[in-house]
Every structure is written in structure tokens, then in C-alpha cells.
Amino acid sequence: MSFASDTYYMFLRWMKKLVRNPILLFFSLFQPIIFLVLFTQLFSSFGLLLGGNYTLFATAGIVLQNAFSSAFQSGTAIVDDIKSGFLTKILATPASRSSILLGRLLSDAFRVFAQSLIILLLAYGLGVFPATGIFGYILILITVAFFGLAWSGISLALGLRTKSAETVFGIAGTLTFPLLFMSSALMKPDLMPKWMQTVSSYNPISFAVNAIRDLIMTGYVWSSFSQAYGVISLISVITLGATLYEFKKVVS
Amino acid sequence: MPAVQVENLVKTYGDGTQAVKGISFKVDDGEFFGFLGPNGAGKSTTIKILTTLLRKTSGSADVAGHDIEHDAQIVRKLIGVQMQDTVIDEDLTGRENLMLQGHLQQMHGEELKERVNELLKIVDLGDAADKRSAYYSGGMKKRLDLASTLVHRPKILFLDEPTTGLDPQSRAQVWSYLKGLNQEGITIFITTQYLEEVDRLCRRLAILDHGEIVAQGTPSELKSEIGADRITLGFENGNRGDGTLKDKAKQVLSSLGGITEIVDSDEGIVIYAKNGGFLVPDIVRAFDTAGIKLASIGVSSPTLDDVFLKHTGRRIRPEEIDKSRASGMFGRRRR
Numbered sequence: 001m002s003f004a005s006d007t008y009y010m011f012l013r014w015m016k017k018l019v020r021n022p023i024l025l026f027f028s029l030f031q032p033i034i035f036l037v038l039f040t041q042l043f044s045s046f047g048l049l050l051g052g053n054y055t056l057f058a059t060a061g062i063v064l065q066n067a068f069s070s071a072f073q074s075g076t077a078i079v080d081d082i083k084s085g086f087l088t089k090i091l092a093t094p095a096s097r098s099s100i101l102l103g104r105l106l107s108d109a110f111r112v113f114a115q116s117l118i119i120l121l122l123a124y125g126l127g128v129f130p131a132t133g134i135f136g137y138i139l140i141l142i143t144v145a146f147f148g149l150a151w152s153g154i155s156l157a158l159g160l161r162t163k164s165a166e167t168v169f170g171i172a173g174t175l176t177f178p179l180l181f182m183s184s185a186l187m188k189p190d191l192m193p194k195w196m197q198t199v200s201s202y203n204p205i206s207f208a209v210n211a212i213r214d215l216i217m218t219g220y221v222w223s224s225f226s227q228a229y230g231v232i233s234l235i236s237v238i239t240l241g242a243t244l245y246e247f248k249k250v251v252s
Numbered sequence: 253m254p255a256v257q258v259e260n261l262v263k264t265y266g267d268g269t270q271a272v273k274g275i276s277f278k279v280d281d282g283e284f285f286g287f288l289g290p291n292g293a294g295k296s297t298t299i300k301i302l303t304t305l306l307r308k309t310s311g312s313a314d315v316a317g318h319d320i321e322h323d324a325q326i327v328r329k330l331i332g333v334q335m336q337d338t339v340i341d342e343d344l345t346g347r348e349n350l351m352l353q354g355h356l357q358q359m360h361g362e363e364l365k366e367r368v369n370e371l372l373k374i375v376d377l378g379d380a381a382d383k384r385s386a387y388y389s390g391g392m393k394k395r396l397d398l399a400s401t402l403v404h405r406p407k408i409l410f411l412d413e414p415t416t417g418l419d420p421q422s423r424a425q426v427w428s429y430l431k432g433l434n435q436e437g438i439t440i441f442i443t444t445q446y447l448e449e450v451d452r453l454c455r456r457l458a459i460l461d462h463g464e465i466v467a468q469g470t471p472s473e474l475k476s477e478i479g480a481d482r483i484t485l486g487f488e489n490g491n492r493g494d495g496t497l498k499d500k501a502k503q504v505l506s507s508l509g510g511i512t513e514i515v516d517s518d519e520g521i522v523i524y525a526k527n528g529g530f531l532v533p534d535i536v537r538a539f540d541t542a543g544i545k546l547a548s549i550g551v552s553s554p555t556l557d558d559v560f561l562k563h564t565g566r567r568i569r570p571e572e573i574d575k576s577r578a579s580g581m582f583g584r585r586r587r
Contacts, residue, residue: 006355090356
């Protein structure tokens, strides 16, 4: 079927581009390591406040923060394809239109999957092992990849709309840290100021963090898990819907 | 069956600009067809519509016998498209670029591999096939781009200024590939600023200005329509002469019969006249009597340049276009 094969070849193209772009590859691989090591070292004494090991606490947050910032690169890649005319070149072939987007999204998901795996392995070296065991690892990785996909949508939609890599980077940079700090990613909401607790409780990142943190620290907590999937699905529908809408405008 | 058949094609952009104002033309199967016009005439818009990249506002267009909107997928399998700028994925090797295009055209396996090898040889990239295309020279990139439009053996090749920005040697090479492809039976639809090549290679051409076709026919038909030869007079001081000298010369010329038009030009003075050759002795004699020194005199039959000037009021100067494009690559309007 041409849709499947088109998607595969688009995916393959992005993977080759990633592997052959040393700077991109370096950041893709070392960003997660830097996040894990620096954050957990910097805030290690928070462990005392939280009554436990901070690395154990923060791993979930770092996995998601990494997915979040990775996802934002997707939009700049599509801007490159628009500017260079490569998108036009593909559109002049009978290639399935949706495979162009799906190929990119799958490569994003795959990258986040690999990066998260690195973080989890490194965290394992630092003594973090999920309470849910090996199966927990699998669930964590799938959840993070799904989460990354939902956020890739924002960046893709922005890229398609503004056709400016600077804008995508600007918005991404402005959003990343506020959203991260005003979530349960790096700090227990109980220890935050009241207003921040409120923001955090509505912050989509918190839902995903809580689900993964439960898998690592507690075990299977279906309530947090189903809430996280509900929130991620909702975001996916909105962001990927927006992406599709913007893509159709660019394509026709 | 014509390769391209366009009837009353109109394109109005969202902001109300009418880029194409109801054009009609036909390109025969196997033809080498030139589509000319000044910048902003609507050439690229027309090409984008014919290659299914842009929706028309009204009118109809068939490409390779299929309606461009109703049968867009079929049309895409039958055409190759090369846009203005060289478009290849520089992170991929030459071979990978071609393989990707083939895959997207639903070609697979040995058939595709062989076709890619064959094309790499045709465009002289055999040795560099497995190098990252980022390291290719400008001419090599252009050849790869051209090859990538040919992987699926298209019946019609659309090219939007394929040689702009190339050095003369690479340019000649691209034209010779195009000539070869046409001889194999591929219809070529090309926009370009290089009128000499158009004259040499295009069997027919159309000139577009302000979204309308102002002339179409074979190069010789269009040239004979001018109906006059071109006589170029050069003066001393690097052929230009000073103003008073030129004025005096024009006065002398206007007293002569048989001249259709006298034009001031960078080269000196240009005169259009029927049977220009016979006029030369008269001019020389008249200038001699008036005491005007001529540095050079040349007679030529009308060129496509004259045709273009007559129909659009403008001249094409590829060199200047090259420069402006090189500096404004990213500021270009997306049309």
C-alpha cells in the first residue's frame, strides 16, 4: 500500500537526516544526559525536603521535559522543507499527503523514545528502578512517545503557519521553562506557592509526569494513568488537528 | 493527444491579484516548448497549476490527456517537475535522493536500483553517487535535481528556469541533457531567460505578459513578424558617442527613407528597417557627408530578443536576474 510505504520512506529520510547531522545528533543524545545529571545534582538536597531520593523523584519530570523540548524541533524541520522547496518537490509526486506529516511525527516519536531510553538507563545507573519493573519501562516509553507526539503537533502547526524557524524557537523557548517549572515535573506541588499549585494542577505536563512518576515510585496507579492518557489524547486531537488544518492550507 | 491543453485558465490569488487572465494554449506531444515572459508575468503560477501544485480559479487544463484537478494523482505520475531553485536533500547522498523520489513514485526493488544507476551515469554523477550531496558543486546539485525529476520516466518535463544561476559550462550541459531527453520523446515545457537557447531548441514558444499570452508560434514565425532587420551603429568613445553626436546622427538618419524605428541603446543607435542590408551604403554615405565618424555598423536579422521587446516592451537580461536572485533567495515572494 502506497500510504504505508510513503510514510516509511519519509520516516527513513528524517532518521537519516538526524543521524547525519552531528550537532542535532549530539544535542538529541546529550541533552537528556545533561538534564538528568545537572538537574538531579543541582537539586539533590530537595530530596531531604521531599523525604526521599531526588533522582528517583525527578526522573519522570526530566523524561518529560526532554520530550517537550525535543518535540519543538519538529516545526523547524518542516519550515526548512518549506523554505528549501523540498515540500513542493514531494507534493509534485503522487506521494500520499498525510504520509508527509506522519513520517515526520513517527520520526519524532522514535527519537523521543530513544532519548527517554537513554535517560532511563542513566537513571538506572544512578539507582532508579521503576516499582513496576521491566513492563513499567515499556509503559513509560510509550507514554512519553505519545506525549511527544501531542506536543510535536504544536510545533508543526506553528511552523506551517508562520513558516519561520525563529518564531517556532522563540515560542518554544518562552513556553518550555514556565510550563516545566509550573508543573509537578521537578517539585512537589505541596511545596509550591498557592497560585503555582493551582497552575500546576491544570498543567498538562503534570498529568503526564504524575502517571510516569507513579510507575517509577509507586506502582500501577490506574487513576493517574488514565487521567494522563485522557489529557494527552485531548492535546493530540487539538494540536494534530491544528497541524492538519495548517498543512492543508500549505498543500492546496 | 496534446501533451498540454489549456483553455481560458485563470488564477486569482486570495488578495485579488489576477496572476493569470484566461490563457489558452496547446503543447503537442514530444514538443520542446518555451514559455517566456518578464518577471511577474505569471509563468511560475501557470507552471504550478499545470503541475498540480496550485489550484486554478477557473478554466480547464489537461496534462498528458488528464484533467489536472480531477486526475491529479495520474498527472503526478506522468510529469517531472523542476522548480526555480535547486531542490535536493543535502543530508542525503545523490543516490539516496534519487531512490527517495523513485519510492515516492511507487517504484521499488531492482527496477528502481537499475534506473537510479542509469540516471547517475547520464548526469555524470556516477563517481559522486554515494557522497553527501551537500558536498556537490552547484552544477552537480542541479544535475542531481534534474535526474530526480526523471526517475519515474515522465512523459512531460516541466522546468522553471532550470539554468538560472549556473555557470556557462553547467548551463550548456543542462541544455544538452534537455535536448537529448526531448529526442527520446519527452515533451519539454520550459521557462527560461536564455533566448538564444530557446531559439535553438524550442520548436514553439508562447510569450506571457501581465497574465496574458501576447504571442505564440515557432521562433522563426515570431521573428519574421518583426518584419525588419536590426542595424546597430557604434560611435567612437567606446561606441557610445556623446549626446550631441547622437542627436546629429539621428537627424541624419531621419532624413533617410525605409527606416521603421530609431532607438537609443547602450550599443549606440539601433535602427529597425526592412531589408537592412541595402540601407547600409546609404547610411555610410549620409554620415560621411555630415562629417559623423562611425566606429562600427552591423546588420542582423531580428532575434527573439527583439520579439520579446516588441511584445512586452522589456528586454530580458539573464545576468542581472542571476544577481538579483542570488542576493534575494530567501526574500523571494512565494508565488
